[in-house]
Amino acid sequence: MNSELIESPPPKTAPRPPPHVIPITSRPLLRVAVSQNPTVHVRGRFSIAALLAGCVVAISASTARCADANNEDGIRFFEEKVRPLLSAKCYECHGPEKSESGLRLDSRASILRGGASDTPAAQDGDPEHSLLIESVKHEGDYEMPPDEPLSEAEIDHLHQWIKMGMPWPEEAPVKPTLTVEQRVSVHRSEHWSLQPVKSPTIPESDTTSSVDSPRTKIDRLLEPKLADAGLSFSPVADRRTLIRRATYDLIGLPPTQKQIDAFVNDERPDAWPRLIDQLLDSPHYGERWARHWLDVARYADTRGYSPGGRDKRFPFAYTYRDWVIKAFNRDLPYDDFVRCQLAADMMDSAEPADLAALGFLTVGRQYLNRLDVIDDQVDAVTRGILGLTVSCARCHDHKFDAIPTQDYYSLFSIFENCSSPDELPLIIDEAEKAKFSEFLGKLEAEKQAIEKRLDEIHEQLKTQTQEHPTDYLARVIESSAEREAFLQEQDFISLKPIEVHPRLLNRWKAFVNRKDAARMKVFMPWHELLALGDDGFAESAQRKIEGWNELPAEKLNPLVLDALLQQPLKNKTELARVYGKLIHDQWGARDEENAKSDPSRKALLDLLSLDDSPLVIKREKIREMFDQGQRNDVAKREGKINELNSNAPEGLDRAMIVVDREHPGVTRVMIRGNAGRRGEEAPRRFLKLLSPEDRPVFQNGAGRLELADAIVSKDNPLTARVFVNRVWMHHFNQPLVDTPSDFGIQCPEPVQRDVLDFLAADFMQNGWSVKRLHRQIMLSHAYRQSSVNRDDCLQVDPENRLWWRMNRRRLEFESFRDSLLAVAGNLDAKLFGKSAPITTAPFSHRRTIYGTIDRQDLPNLFRAFDFASPDQSVSKRSRTIVPQQSLFMLNSPFAIEQSQQLVAHVNSESEPTDDQRIAKLYQTIFGRQPTAEELEIGKQFVTVAEPQLSEPESPEAQSSETGKADEAAQSDAASQTPAASLDVWTRYAQMLLMTNEFEFID
Amino acid sequence: MNDKNLLLPVEECSLSRRSLLRQCGTGLGVLGLVGLLGDDGLLQTAQAGANPMMPRPTHFPGTAKRVIHLFMNGGPSHVDTFDPKTALQKYDGKKLPLDLRTERKTGAAMASPFKFKKYGECGLEVSELFQKTAEHIDDIAVIRSMYADAPNHEPSLRLMNCGESRLVRPSMGSWVTYGMGTENQNLPGFVALCPNGYPTVGTQNWQTAFLPGVFQGTHVDTRHQDVKKLIENIVNPHTSYEQQKQQLEALKKLNAMHLDQRGPDPALNARIQSYELAYRMQMEATDAFDVSREPKHVLEAYGEGVQARQILIARRLVERGVRYVQVWHDKGQPWDNHDDLEVNHRRLAGQCDQAIDALLNDLKKSGLLEDTLVIWGGEFGRTPVVEMPTKGSNAGKINGRDHNHYGFTVWMAGGGVKGGQAYGATDEFGFKAVENRMHVHDLHATILKLLGFDHKRLTYRHAGRDFRLTDVHGEIHEGLIA
Structure with missing residues (x-):
């Protein structure tokens, strides 16, 4: 679009061009008239050669257009020159796969319809007024294609083609692209997950419920689908299996032999619900379930890549992790759980300690580009809580879901208008605080030191800019390496190039080059004189200056004229001398008596005192003025504070909060995600897809609490469904909805949808109680089924989508490591607190959830065991079985340490015989007695292996079976002092820890 | 602005679950791979496990391997x-x-x-x-x-x-x-x-x-x-290969009994195999990295x-x-x-x-x-x-x-x-x-x-x-x- 049109936006109702160019009314008439005449007499005159020669003179614009464009030559021209061009250069963004800004160029109709701006992309027959031509010529608002401009010839082809009336062969019409409004209403009425949550009717159970296995509502909802497929539930698992399953599920640790025996022998009818309650009451329950949520919350203890080797730790991320643990333990209703994490600071009901919940927004990767940080926040909130992939709409409208880019930026705006404060608030009470006075003093001293340094920098910059206006102005005229040599020879230049502060120079440039009226009173001569040619500058300058003699003070400040007249200018650089001296002297004398009364001086000083004046350096904005060296220096000092905080005494908790901007700003859509190209405003409000007709704009600060309220509104069909699905997934190792973070249009209705809806409705009706939800699920027969395979069922439903059995699962990383510590008697049951590295010796014995998660350098151990990537919200962990996991058990010092500790509890005094020792190990590790066969295997192991125990490994003793590799072992053995061999019992215990029985839950 | 009909069918993905199952029957390695295809995807199964590193065909024969x-x-x-x-x-x-x-x-x-x-x-x-x-x-x-x-x-x-x-x-x-x-x-x-x-x-x-x-x-x-310092956990300084073999033999027996009670399960099988793999990896890796040979x-x-x-x-x-x-x-x-x-x-x-x-x-x-x-x-x-x-x-x-x-x-x-x-x-x-x-x-x-x-x-x-x-x-x- 040309500049004229930028000022007056294109009319929404009438298409361009304006009526005076081509009478709109006449156009259809012309077309009709011509199409009524099938023997178009101009047809023969079209030849490609003629067209290519630009020979359109023969055909007047209107006749060409009115000619039936679809003549053979026109079509051929289109197929040969235009379609390939559109396809190669335009369709990537404006074709069948993508329609940026709503524009598609793959059909004649869609070109004429245009894109989101409601402007046709081409005016039939009128290339001069066609947006397409304007855009490819880079003459208007759009510069297309953005990467590489079209060649002259290509532009010419498009031009001709439009002029010809855009010939296009008959094609099946492209299905019209629905507007977002239309898609919202279609999706809302058609897509299952967007239907209001309604509890389904619960069918009567056909199966006679035995006392041992009562059918719950969940079972009655599951059973019909099973029956339809000719399947049935599996029988209830035995009690030993049940307690192991429940204990791992709820607290992530193995049950002890004592606990198992108690449950197995509990004859009370409510033994099972009692067990569940008991586990839900355990403080370890929160540790287990918090970890599931931390996958969603992409929790980590480091910020990610920190440039310049700065401290990458988040010293207080753990307070968020601890808050989540406590929230689960106290059964914080899920709606408040969500509210706290988005807006604890704005909730009346929240305690100061709840501020830590805001870590949900702040523990993500700290990309260097803040836009990416905000995107990650939008992503975590929308995928994590809503089950919608809103971030897909960052660069273009969502491909599948009715989420326009504008909605993305509405949410984006909420997070753009809040940020982490420099100092995080303490969330401990005053009495507690007193205990840390020494440390807090030290911290304060460091902070003071930084403030002092900032004061110094402030003073330095002030002095420099006020003392050296000439030096800066000389570089405003031109700054380059070559010019410096010349400058250094001038007597009025005092700063060396290395002393010129880049930020100050930028300020001077910007100040001088802004051409408003007040400024031009001072700088008009500057600009006019600089515009003169270098040849004969002195003379022409003098003439100009003399010509200004007549100008009134309102046009030119007399002080400037006087200064210019004082000494003739030899070259342009001397302008810097004149202006520099004037500014320097006037500023230096600004406190003089008549500085205020003399109108010329006052006008000049007023100008020099403006906020953007380079003489005005604001202390509070000093950081914006840093050069590289200053930035590094202050960053280093601040890094020290981060380090101090990371090593702060345990208990000095701070919350990783966000604070809203005092005056939230307006966010505009970034076209194609490009911050430099802004589109329409995106008011802070919720997604259209999930909002009532009259979608309110958020009023309260950045709008976080309003967002949270909208998310947990009972009218929102997604939030409860998404969460109960996650809980179900962790209980069954398989969700009801396969894509737990994407309930959008691509997500098919789950087979057992009724169960999902029942649980979601029940969840909301009962105060969003998570513990109640666990009970609901775990009391069902479905949950208590055996996991043993049934061949007939496997044939029908190999993936167990109907839940004919419980799924067997491998321990997750946390449960696995915690279990090793637990059976070895090493587990440190302490709750909460700072993270500790768990992969390096001496090994921490804390539960894995307290292990340091360094997202920038996640230890291999985490990766090898399918730990959730801490960089993005994770909905499901991958589940792999790779040799690295086995190597960890075979060789890692950690595994060896746990095996040794385990054996240390089994000594010859309490267990004098091999049988007894083996039995003790079985009880500790598996919570049961060994079978006769197992006992035999064990005894064989310890006796056969025994002889080798006492003597160090000798190379000769090894079999030659392993061939070459054994040579390797020998040479290894030879190359270092052999480490002490392990006790045979340790090796035996280690082997038991490698078994599938230990690693899998039935 | 795209509507539903532009949705790329899952089959488009060369590694889609369906085509894999079609191509390869029910081999263990394949099932394991299936378990990997998409964290959000429809592709994880409870039986997933096994080794996702198994070689598999590319879209077309490549000149570089x-x-x-x-x-x-x-x-x-x-x-x-x-x-x-x-x-x-x-x-x-x-x-x-x-x-x-x-x-x-x-x-x-x-x-x-x-x-x-x-x-x-x-x-x-x-x-x-x-x-x-x-x-x-x-x-x-x-x-x-x-x-x-x-x-x-x-x-x-x-x-x-x-x-x-x-x-x-x-x-x-x-x-x-x-x-x-x-x-x-x-x-x-x-x-x-x-x-x-x-x-x-x-x-x-x-x-x-x-x-x-x-x-x-x-x-x-x-x-x-x-x-030994090059790869994590590649060597056990305390246990000889012979001793490890004894461990693995006993392990195999115990795991076999465990499997027997439960019926076929690819994940259980895969983990049994992964110990064999790990054992061999110790030797192969030390060999591969040892340029002194x-x-x-x-x-x-x-x-x-x-x-x-x-x-x-x-x-x-x-x-x-x-x-x-x-x-x-x-x-x-x-x-x-x-x-x-x-x-x-x-x-x-x-x-x-x-x-x-x-x-x-x-x-x-x-x-x-x-x-x-x-x-x-x-x-x-x-x-x-x-x-x-x-x-x-x-x-x-x-x-x-x-x-x-x-x-x-x-x-x-x-x-x-x-x-x-x-x-x-x-x-x-x-x-x-x-x-x-x-x-x-x-x-x-x-x-x-x-x-x-x-x-x-x-x-x-x-x-x-x-x-x-x-x-x-x-x-x-x-x-x-x-």
Whole structure:
């Protein structure tokens, strides 16, 4: 679009061009008239050669257009020159796969319809007024294609083609692209997950419920689908299996032999619900379930890549992790759980300690580009809580879901208008605080030191800019390496190039080059004189200056004229001398008596005192003025504070909060995600897809609490469904909805949808109680089924989508490591607190959830065991079985340490015989007695292996079976002092820890 | 604005669950793979498990089966190595008639202090820095028209490795092992060799991001000469292999009884097998990394020092079926010579030139070069102009070059690459790629093609969309393919 049109936006109702160019009314008439005449007499005159020669003179614009464009030559021209061009250069963004800004160029109709701006992309027959031509010529608002401009010839082809009336062969019409409004209403009425949550009717159970296995509502909802497929539930698992399953599920640790025996022998009818309650009451329950949520919350203890080797730790991320643990333990209703994490600071009901919940927004990767940080926040909130992939709409409208880019930026705006404060608030009470006075003093001293340094920098910059206006102005005229040599020879230049502060120079440039009226009173001569040619500058300058003699003070400040007249200018650089001296002297004398009364001086000083004046350096904005060296220096000092905080005494908790901007700003859509190209405003409000007709704009600060309220509104069909699905997934190792973070249009209705809806409705009706939800699920027969395979069922439903059995699962990383510590008697049951590295010796014995998660350098151990990537919200962990996991058990010092500790509890005094020792190990590790066969295997192991125990490994003793590799072992053995061999019992215990029985839950 | 009918069917993905099940029946390895296809995807099953590293067919037969990427991190100067520019002699010390914005202040043109000479039948010129490598020039395609997006190390490293400058995305090595598994189950499929620690941006260079963790590159600190220190948990210092065998035999018996009670379960089976694998891996890995097993003449051919050692390790790894090996010159960004370029480039090239020569010789002799793609290059090149002093940024010696993402050189050899050619060109000074311009995305698309992948179809469903290495970009440059 040309500049004229930028000022007056294109009319929404009438298409361009304006009526005076081509009478709109006449156009259809012309077309009709011509199409009524099938023997178009101009047809023969079209030849490609003629067209290519630009020979359109023969055909007047209107006749060409009115000619039936679809003549053979026109079509051929289109197929040969235009379609390939559109396809190669335009369709990537404006074709069948993508329609940026709503524009598609793959059909004649869609070109004429245009894109989101409601402007046709081409005016039939009128290339001069066609947006397409304007855009490819880079003459208007759009510069297309953005990467590489079209060649002259290509532009010419498009031009001709439009002029010809855009010939296009008959094609099946492209299905019209629905507007977002239309898609919202279609999706809302058609897509299952967007239907209001309604509890389904619960069918009567056909199966006679035995006392041992009562059918719950969940079972009655599951059973019909099973029956339809000719399947049935599996029988209830035995009690030993049940307690192991429940204990791992709820607290992530193995049950002890004592606990198992108690449950197995509990004859009370409510033994099972009692067990569940008991586990839900355990403080370890929160540790287990918090970890599931931390996958969603992409929790980590480091910020990610920190440039310049700065401290990458988040010293207080753990307070968020601890808050989540406590929230689960106290059964914080899920709606408040969500509210706290988005807006604890704005909730009346929240305690100061709840501020830590805001870590949900702040523990993500700290990309260097803040836009990416905000995107990650939008992503975590929308995928994590809503089950919608809103971030897909960052660069273009969502491909599948009715989420326009504008909605993305509405949410984006909420997070753009809040940020982490420099100092995080303490969330401990005053009495507690007193205990840390020494440390807090030290911290304060460091902070003071930084403030002092900032004061110094402030003073330095002030002095420099006020003392050296000439030096800066000389570089405003031109700054380059070559010019410096010349400058250094001038007597009025005092700063060396290395002393010129880049930020100050930028300020001077910007100040001088802004051409408003007040400024031009001072700088008009500057600009006019600089515009003169270098040849004969002195003379022409003098003439100009003399010509200004007549100008009134309102046009030119007399002080400037006087200064210019004082000494003739030899070259342009001397302008810097004149202006520099004037500014320097006037500023230096600004406190003089008549500085205020003399109108010329006052006008000049007023100008020099403006906020953007380079003489005005604001202390509070000093950081914006840093050069590289200053930035590094202050960053280093601040890094020290981060380090101090990371090593702060345990208990000095701070919350990783966000604070809203005092005056939230307006966010505009970034076209194609490009911050430099802004589109329409995106008011802070919720997604259209999930909002009532009259979608309110958020009023309260950045709008976080309003967002949270909208998310947990009972009218929102997604939030409860998404969460109960996650809980179900962790209980069954398989969700009801396969894509737990994407309930959008691509997500098919789950087979057992009724169960999902029942649980979601029940969840909301009962105060969003998570513990109640666990009970609901775990009391069902479905949950208590055996996991043993049934061949007939496997044939029908190999993936167990109907839940004919419980799924067997491998321990997750946390449960696995915690279990090793637990059976070895090493587990440190302490709750909460700072993270500790768990992969390096001496090994921490804390539960894995307290292990340091360094997202920038996640230890291999985490990766090898399918730990959730801490960089993005994770909905499901991958589940792999790779040799690295086995190597960890075979060789890692950690595994060896746990095996040794385990054996240390089994000594010859309490267990004098091999049988007894083996039995003790079985009880500790598996919570049961060994079978006769197992006992035999064990005894064989310890006796056969025994002889080798006492003597160090000798190379000769090894079999030659392993061939070459054994040579390797020998040479290894030879190359270092052999480490002490392990006790045979340790090796035996280690082997038991490698078994599938230990690693899998039935 | 797209509506439903534009939804790509899942079958489009070559690794879709359905097609896998169709192709491969119910083999264990396959089921395991199925368990991997998409964290958000519809593809995880309770039975999932098994080894996702099993080799599997690519979209079409590729000419390259494995990759060695020699990464000159920091940005080697193309005008001093593989892209000679006589115009710089002419302009030496003078301002160039073109002005591109550089990361830091730059000044006049700086002629290359190195001598160039023609090599091979193709007669391409290479500088004395890589005079030994240059002997293979007839097998090498020198891409002189590379360009990237930004003149900074971090974004450019991420771009070169992961196809994205800012966000967390899987690295090329992860994509490749995800796409085709690896040939040797006793070794990691993707190995990143780097002495003394990590390059700039660390493990992000070989990250898996949202792909399953197993596809992450395994970093090996080649500073260590002791094989046991190279790979985590590869050796048990207390237990002999014989003792481990006893453990595994007992384990097998116990696991068999456990399995018996429960009926067939691929995951249980897979884990049983993974112990056998791990046992063998201990030996194979120690063997693969132990260059002392090479005969003397081979060691001599590679030369002294850590570069020689790690490039030799790279050869041993691909010989044993490792899919993707990266060889990083050193931690940080050693090739980043803002000062003293002549001295430093001479030293750095001197450390690896001979070993690269020996590597290419060996690969050629064994025939492996035919389907092994060797890539050489950094994250960008360097300016043809000299860098000016900037406080806190350089030592102010005015004898080095700044970063240059407008144009730089990467070369490739083997694996179906058309050697003996200079592909594309920079302008007459070597500032900007002008002919056959090749963005990093294009390089990736071309590399994937050589490996047998359509870069648009090697995708992974995550967070509601199909991701790929080249995002929405990537043009295959057929001129590079023999």
